[in-house]
Amino acid sequence: xxxxxxxxxxxxxxxxxxxxxxxxxxxxxxxxxxxxxxxxxxxxxxxxxxxxxxxxxxxxxxxxxxxxxxxxxxxxxxxxxxxxxxxxxxxxxxxxxxxxxxxxxxxxxxxxxxxxxxxxxxxxxxxxxxxxxxxxxxxxxxxxxxxxxxxxxxxxxxxxxxxxxxxxxxxxxxxxxxxxxxxxxxxxxxxxxxxxxxxxxxxxxxxxxxxxxxxxxxxxxxxxxxxxxxxxxxxxxxxxxxxxxxxxxxxxxxxxxxxxxxxxxxx
Amino acid sequence: xxxxxxxxxxxxxxxxxxxxxxxxxxxxxxxxxxxxxxxxxxxxxxxxxxxxxxxxxxxxxxxxxxxxxxxxxxxxxxxxxxxxxxxxxxxxxxxxxxxxxxxxxxxxxxxxxxxxxxxxxxxxxxxxxxxxxxxxxxxxxxxxxxxxxxxxxxxxxxxxxxxxxxxxxxxxxxxxxxxxxxxxxxxxxxxxxxxxxxxxxxxxxxxxxxxxxxxxxxxxxxxxxxxxxxxxxxxxxxxxxxxxxxxxxxxxxxxxxxxxxxxxxxxxxxxxxxxxxxxxxxxxxxxxxxxxxxxxxxxxxxxxxxxxxxxxxxxxxxxxxxxxxxxxxxxxxxxxxxxxx
Ligand SMILES: Nc1ncnc2c1ncn2[C@@H]1O[C@H](COP(=O)(O)OP(=O)(O)OP(=O)(O)O)[C@@H](O)[C@H]1O
Ligand SMILES: [Mg+2]
Numbered sequence: 001x002x003x004x005x006x007x008x009x010x011x012x013x014x015x016x017x018x019x020x021x022x023x024x025x026x027x028x029x030x031x032x033x034x035x036x037x038x039x040x041x042x043x044x045x046x047x048x049x050x051x052x053x054x055x056x057x058x059x060x061x062x063x064x065x066x067x068x069x070x071x072x073x074x075x076x077x078x079x080x081x082x083x084x085x086x087x088x089x090x091x092x093x094x095x096x097x098x099x100x101x102x103x104x105x106x107x108x109x110x111x112x113x114x115x116x117x118x119x120x121x122x123x124x125x126x127x128x129x130x131x132x133x134x135x136x137x138x139x140x141x142x143x144x145x146x147x148x149x150x151x152x153x154x155x156x157x158x159x160x161x162x163x164x165x166x167x168x169x170x171x172x173x174x175x176x177x178x179x180x181x182x183x184x185x186x187x188x189x190x191x192x193x194x195x196x197x198x199x200x201x202x203x204x205x206x207x208x209x210x211x212x213x214x215x216x217x218x219x220x221x222x223x224x225x226x227x228x229x230x231x232x233x234x235x236x237x238x239x240x241x242x243x244x245x246x247x248x249x250x251x252x253x254x255x256x257x258x259x260x261x262x263x264x265x266x267x
Numbered sequence: 268x269x270x271x272x273x274x275x276x277x278x279x280x281x282x283x284x285x286x287x288x289x290x291x292x293x294x295x296x297x298x299x300x301x302x303x304x305x306x307x308x309x310x311x312x313x314x315x316x317x318x319x320x321x322x323x324x325x326x327x328x329x330x331x332x333x334x335x336x337x338x339x340x341x342x343x344x345x346x347x348x349x350x351x352x353x354x355x356x357x358x359x360x361x362x363x364x365x366x367x368x369x370x371x372x373x374x375x376x377x378x379x380x381x382x383x384x385x386x387x388x389x390x391x392x393x394x395x396x397x398x399x400x401x402x403x404x405x406x407x408x409x410x411x412x413x414x415x416x417x418x419x420x421x422x423x424x425x426x427x428x429x430x431x432x433x434x435x436x437x438x439x440x441x442x443x444x445x446x447x448x449x450x451x452x453x454x455x456x457x458x459x460x461x462x463x464x465x466x467x468x469x470x471x472x473x474x475x476x477x478x479x480x481x482x483x484x485x486x487x488x489x490x491x492x493x494x495x496x497x498x499x500x501x502x503x504x505x506x507x508x509x510x511x512x513x514x515x516x517x518x519x520x521x522x523x524x525x526x527x528x529x530x531x532x533x534x535x536x537x538x539x540x541x542x543x544x545x546x547x548x549x550x551x552x553x554x555x556x557x558x559x560x561x562x563x564x565x566x567x568x569x570x571x572x573x574x575x576x577x578x579x580x581x582x583x584x585x586x587x588x589x590x591x592x593x594x595x596x597x598x599x600x601x602x603x604x605x606x607x608x
Contacts, residue, residue, distance in 0.1 A: 007395070014392055022380030101376045103341045105393050106364040260343045260357075263281060264336050 008111055015115035016083075023118060030120050038124030041074055044196065045132070059200045064139040065228055066198060071132035072220035073196050076159040078125030084164045085119030086112075088185070090171040095180045097265030110168070110255060140228070148227070155223035155237070158244035163192070163219050165247035168255060175258030192216045198225075200233070211236075218243045270314035271445060271477050272338065277347035279308040279333050307333040309501030310347065317444070320471045320478040322492035322509070326597055330501040331481045332371075335447050338479070339369050352444055365394070368438035368476075372450035375434055377422040383433045384418040387440060394441035401440065408436040411466050428459040435463060439470060446470065448480045452487055464490040485590040497596060505596060509589075516592040522566060523556045524573055525581040530555055532576060540572060 023030055048070065052063040061069075090113060093099045102112040170188035177184065191209065195216040199207050210217040218240045224230075226237020282302040286292050308330040315321055323331055336342040337349060340356035340363045349356055356363040369376075377386040391401045409415050412432040417425045425433065431451060438446060448467070452460045468491050470476045480491060488495065488509065495512055497505040505512065529552030537546050537557070544559040557569055566584060573579060 011392060014389060018378055018381055018385065018389060021385070022378070025380060097374075100336070100339075100341050100371070100374070103360060104339050104364055104367065104369050104376075106361045107393055108361070262342070264341055266332075 008108070011107060012111060012115050015112070016118050019115070019118040023120060033121040034124040036124075037121040038128050041125065041128055044070070059198055060230065061198045061200075062140075064136045065224065067132055067136040068140070068228075069198060069220045069224045070196050071129045071136060072156075072159060072224060073192070074125045074129030075133060076156070076163050076219050077192070078122040078127075078129055079160050080122070080163045080167065081119030082122030082126065083119075083160075084114045084167065085122065086114040086116035087164070087167040087171045089113065089116045091174050091180065091182060091185075094174045094262065095178070095265070099262060100264055103262075109259065110252065114164075114168070142228070152223075152227060155226070155240050158240045159219040159223060161244040162215060162240075162247045165244075165251035166192075166214055166216070169247075169251040172251070172255045172258045175261045178263075188214055192219070195220045197221075215243050215247065268316050271317045271319075271352055272313075272315040272479070273348070273350040274314065274334075274338070275312050275348040277308055277311045277334070277337060277349060278306065278345045279330070279337060279342060280345045281305045281307055306501050308337070308344075311498065311501070311503050312347075313496060313503060313506055315477060315479065317477055318471070318475045319494060320468075320492045321480065321494045321496055322488040323479055323481045323496045323498070324483075324488065324593060325498040325504075329498045331498065332449055334498075335369070335449050335479070335481060339367060339447055340364065365441070366444045367447065368441070368443035368445070369447040370431070370434050370438045370449065370451050372431065372448075372453040375422055375430055376437055377430070377433055379423050380421050382419050382421055383414070383425065386422065386433075387418075387437060390437055390440055396441050400442070404440050404442070405436075408439065411469070412436055412462065428455050431455060431459070431463065435466065439476070442474065443476065445477045445479065448478065448482075450482055451480070452482060452484050460484070460486070467491050485588060485593065489589050497593065499597065512592060512596075513586075513589070516595055517587045517589075518560045518562055519558060519587055520561045520566065521556050521558045521585040522569055522573075523554065523581075523583050523585065524577075524579050525554050526552070526573075527578040527580055529553060530577050537572075541569065544569070 045067075048063070048066060051058075052066075056062070058066065093102070093113065093116070099109065099113075102109045105112070166188060167185070170185040173184045174182060191214050194202065194206060194210050199210055199217045199221045202210075207217075218236075222233060222237040223240050224237075225233035226235075226240075228234075281304075283305050284296060285301040285303050286296045311330075311334065323334070325331055333342065337344050338351060338356060340360040343357045351363055352366045354363045354366065377383060378389065381389070387405065390396075396404075409418070412435065414429075414432060414436060417429045417433070422430060422433070435451065446467075451467070452463055455463070464487060467478060467480070471478050471491070478491065480487065482488060493509055495505065495507060495509045496503060530548060531552065532546065532548070532555070534546050537544055541557075541559065541564055543563055544557055546555065546557055548555045557573075559569065570579075570582065
């Protein structure tokens with residue numbers, strides 16, 4: 001059992017290395033990708049800064065706390081896209097029948113899909129997100145205990161799993177839509193924008209959506225609420241690992257269910 | 268011997284979207300999509316023993332690729348059963364994948380941007396091929412398929428013939444029990460074709476790898492396969508030894524003679540002696556050919572008959588090509604019934 005997972009991990013690393021080798025052939029593209037995504041996010045920061053020039057706090061959240069939420073979105077998105085960008089390939093893989101190749105190899109097709117691309121633009125997000133995170137945390141007077149640090153790591157890993165699962169699940173819609181230009185996964189992805197700010201500022205419908213339907217709030221807001229001991233929401237934060245497991249199982253189930261509908265492509 | 272591949276009542280239906288032309292058609296389809304059912308494979312049954320080499324042929328759209336995709340576990344059948352080496356391909360995909368190799372002529376399984384050598388080494392990791400076995404196979408394949416000249420190039424930079432050879436090597440690195448080949452010689456020049464055929468035959472004979480081959484090239488079939496499975500419109504219309512088909516359908520023989528002095532031979536004279544034979548005289552009598560059924564007449568008798576009447580310079584005997592035979596079968600298959608020989 002453990003041997004099997006180790007083998008899968010090693011294969012993952014090899015596939016990613018292969019992607020990197022391929023990518024290095026287009027070095028300029030790679031640089032542009034890293035910097036352009038980082039730039040977009042700097043704009044968001046300016047926006048936040050402008051708001052906090054006018055109001056001292058939003059729903060009891062100060063600038064640095066909101067920045068933690070904000071940075072969590074970037075770090076998790078960065079890691080998730082660096083490691084699991086392959087989900088976005090599903091549209092092409094399915095509509096062009098390229099999934100055929102993955103299905104005749106003795107390795108889980110999910111592993112092969114996730115590792116079919118490396119998201120170098122994630123590097124920009126990881127760097128900027130981490131920088132903001134460090135700055136923000138150092139400005140918040142907080143008592144860091146060992147359990148709290150462990151919990152922070154668990155929350156971060158859970159957040160990455162949630163994000164990646166949502167990506168896989170939403171991209172699995174291609175098995176049903178059979179539409180080469182389906183925008184459904186992008187729509188789901190953009191719901192994640194709500195998670196950049198404390199969800200307490202939204203009305204209940206949006207709160208419900210980002211908590212239950214597409215639980216992006218567990219990527220940033222609830223974990224942060226837990227770490228900063230914010231009113232009711234901190235208990236929600238404790239649910240994050242459970243939500244992560246739920247999302248992962250859900251995504252795999254949706255994928256496998258969809259895979260049965262895969263029709264390859266006539267030549 | 269228990270069969271390696273068992274296919275029983277296998278069926279695959281596709282839903283094709285029915286769209287009326289134009290924008291209104293598209294909009295209407297969006298609101299109320301309509302589909303029509305297309306049965307690509309229609310209750311097919313056959314079984315293949317270990318070590319067999321089977322040609323799976325049929326006209327365009329007959330359902331050959333669809334069958335292979337179900338056998339490899341890519342597609343889930345609509346109905347029926349498949350068992351490959353005791354495994355249900357679409358349910359136990361990973362288990363099945365270990366036993367099979369597949370080459371789809373229309374598409375590569377190599378990594379587009381990676382040097383071919385890297386691709387092969389990735390496959391080594393995927394199939395967990397032991398170092399020694401990998402080395403042995405790679406050396407052997409490099410030798411027979413002449414891979415050496417392009418192993419260092421990425422797949423996108425090699426020619427079609429090189430790509431097909433590399434794909435063939437890639438599909439056999441892990442010594443699979445079954446090799447599925449879907450049009451492996453499509454678009455290749457004669458010498459690459461010959462090399463590939465030779466290689467496949469060798470794999471079949473020396474390693475005992477079971478071969479299921481789809482092709483529109485009749486020479487592939489004659490070179491590689493002993494058994495012929497013909498399908499049309501999703502139904503098996505013939506299943507038997509290649510030789511048996513030839514015996515049943517290729518009964519016509521034609522002997523061509525070249526003679527020194529112009530030949531004066533009346534058709535009647537021939538008919539008197541050999542009823543049913545047909546005579547063609549060309550080139551003002553310097554060439555002639557006689558067509559007959561080999562089960563009614565012996566070639567020797569006809570040659571003797573001609574030798575007595577003229578000074579024969581050259582002789583050769585034609586049998587109908589397998590291509591002609593299969594065309595006959597396709598064309599005679601109007602009511603989609605199974606042909607029995
Ligand atoms: N992915 C698909 N989606 C919908 N219909 C398909 C698909 N693949 C094949 N078909 C249909 O199924 C039928 C059989 O196709 P298939 O590709 O199996 O034929 P084939 O025997 O391989 O033909 P060819 O010799 O042209 O390769 C065709 O009518 C085709 O339109
Ligand atoms: Mg085909």
